[in-house]
Amino acid sequence: MSSLLNSIDFQYVIGALVKIVVFWLLIMMIVAYTVYAERRVLAVIQNRLGPNRVGWQGLLQPFADLIKFIFKEDIIPLSVNKWLYLIAPVVVLVPAMMVLIVYPFGPENVPMPFGAEISSAINWLGSAIGFDWNIKIDTIDLHVTNFNIGLLYVFALTSLGVYGIVIAGWSSNSKYSLLGGLRSSAQMISYELALSLSVIAVVIQAGTLDLVKIVDQQSGAWFGFIPKWNILGLFPAGLIAFIVYLVSAIAETNRVPFDLPEAETELVAGFHTEYSALKFALFFMAEYVNMMTVSVLATSLFLGGWNGPFVSDFKWLGPVYFLLKVFFFLFLYIWIRGTLPRFRYDQLMNFGWKILLPTAIFNIVLASIIGIIFL
Numbered sequence: 001m002s003s004l005l006n007s008i009d010f011q012y013v014i015g016a017l018v019k020i021v022v023f024w025l026l027i028m029m030i031v032a033y034t035v036y037a038e039r040r041v042l043a044v045i046q047n048r049l050g051p052n053r054v055g056w057q058g059l060l061q062p063f064a065d066l067i068k069f070i071f072k073e074d075i076i077p078l079s080v081n082k083w084l085y086l087i088a089p090v091v092v093l094v095p096a097m098m099v100l101i102v103y104p105f106g107p108e109n110v111p112m113p114f115g116a117e118i119s120s121a122i123n124w125l126g127s128a129i130g131f132d133w134n135i136k137i138d139t140i141d142l143h144v145t146n147f148n149i150g151l152l153y154v155f156a157l158t159s160l161g162v163y164g165i166v167i168a169g170w171s172s173n174s175k176y177s178l179l180g181g182l183r184s185s186a187q188m189i190s191y192e193l194a195l196s197l198s199v200i201a202v203v204i205q206a207g208t209l210d211l212v213k214i215v216d217q218q219s220g221a222w223f224g225f226i227p228k229w230n231i232l233g234l235f236p237a238g239l240i241a242f243i244v245y246l247v248s249a250i251a252e253t254n255r256v257p258f259d260l261p262e263a264e265t266e267l268v269a270g271f272h273t274e275y276s277a278l279k280f281a282l283f284f285m286a287e288y289v290n291m292m293t294v295s296v297l298a299t300s301l302f303l304g305g306w307n308g309p310f311v312s313d314f315k316w317l318g319p320v321y322f323l324l325k326v327f328f329f330l331f332l333y334i335w336i337r338g339t340l341p342r343f344r345y346d347q348l349m350n351f352g353w354k355i356l357l358p359t360a361i362f363n364i365v366l367a368s369i370i371g372i373i374f375l
Contacts, residue, residue, distance in 0.1 A: 032062035045338035084171035089282035091164030106142030106318035180270030195248035197360035201241035215305030237367035295329035
């Protein structure tokens with residue numbers, strides 16, 4: 001046992017755990033305030049006030065909502081399949097959170113503020129519990145881990161979310177929930193095909209599935225001023241891929257105008273009709289985490305990730321550029337919700353299978369031809 005413990009790279013393990021906690025807290029705060037921002041922005045669009053009572057300008061509203069969910073009565077209908085009913089929200093949320101470990105939020109080898117003090121504190125803690133860690137933190141890589149198949153890992157995990165929705169609809173033993181779950185599964189599977197195919201144009205440009213390398217490959221500029229983002233690469237294949245990805249991502253996350261699984265006017269509340277309190281909050285949180293996930297992926301694949309002016313000189317600018325791009329996509333989600341009407345279900349399915357999927361396939365051929373000629 002002692003030889004096994006001595007063989008573990010404690011610096012890597014502890015560094016990964018710390019980054020997981022920090023990234024998780026950051027994502028949770030962004031998700032909480034995305035909900036707040038959505039309510040405020042929609043209020044402006046619809047000429048009303050929105051939440052403005054809890055804290056200055058309503059900034060503490062997310063914490064009030066959390067307290068409400070915690071203390072709200074938790075009701076479990078008698079006729080549900082209890083174990084599947086309870087596990088469904090977890091199946092939806094956990095895969096959405098697990099993909100965050102492979103996203104590069106900034107460049108590698110970023111100088112660590114207070115690195116010596118943090119190293120000393122961690123080594124003291126190790127000595128107190130009987131370990132000689134000898135950890136030294138001078139620089140930090142702004143990603144938890146790096147897979148050479150990171151993009152494949154993202155699609156593998158995000159595709160699992162549909163199982164939680166189907167399980168929630170079926171286990172609730174409600175015709176409304178079941179219809180909502182079936183609608184959602186059909187929609188997510190349909191648009192996930194186009195979404196997955198859209199990124200092949202990026203893979204052709206980058207020649208790898210490693211998200212860190214895909215972002216690194218977009219550094220620099222053409223002619224000194226045009227950024228080497230994949231949205232502009234293999235033109236017009238990169239732009240077409242981005243449009244297909246964006247539309248598919250909106251449908252994949254069940255957002256307006258593709259929010260048929262939660263069409264309150266038709267299906268009460270869709271697949272989560274029978275859920276309340278914290279279980280409903282997990283579904284609610286999963287939707288916004290998925291919005292964050294597809295925004296982060298769009299930023300990494302098409303808009304250069306953390307790349308931007310002066311990052312080579314000031315590496316901490318990387319996360320700033322990255323978050324600004326992510327916030328742009330989140331604002332786009334909110335803006336679309338406040339302006340576009342909902343599709344009918346037949347329009348939604350026809351658009352996915354007859355327009356978006358053929359466009360994605362055509363774009364693969366186009367990107368391949370352009371790649372053979374110019375790469």
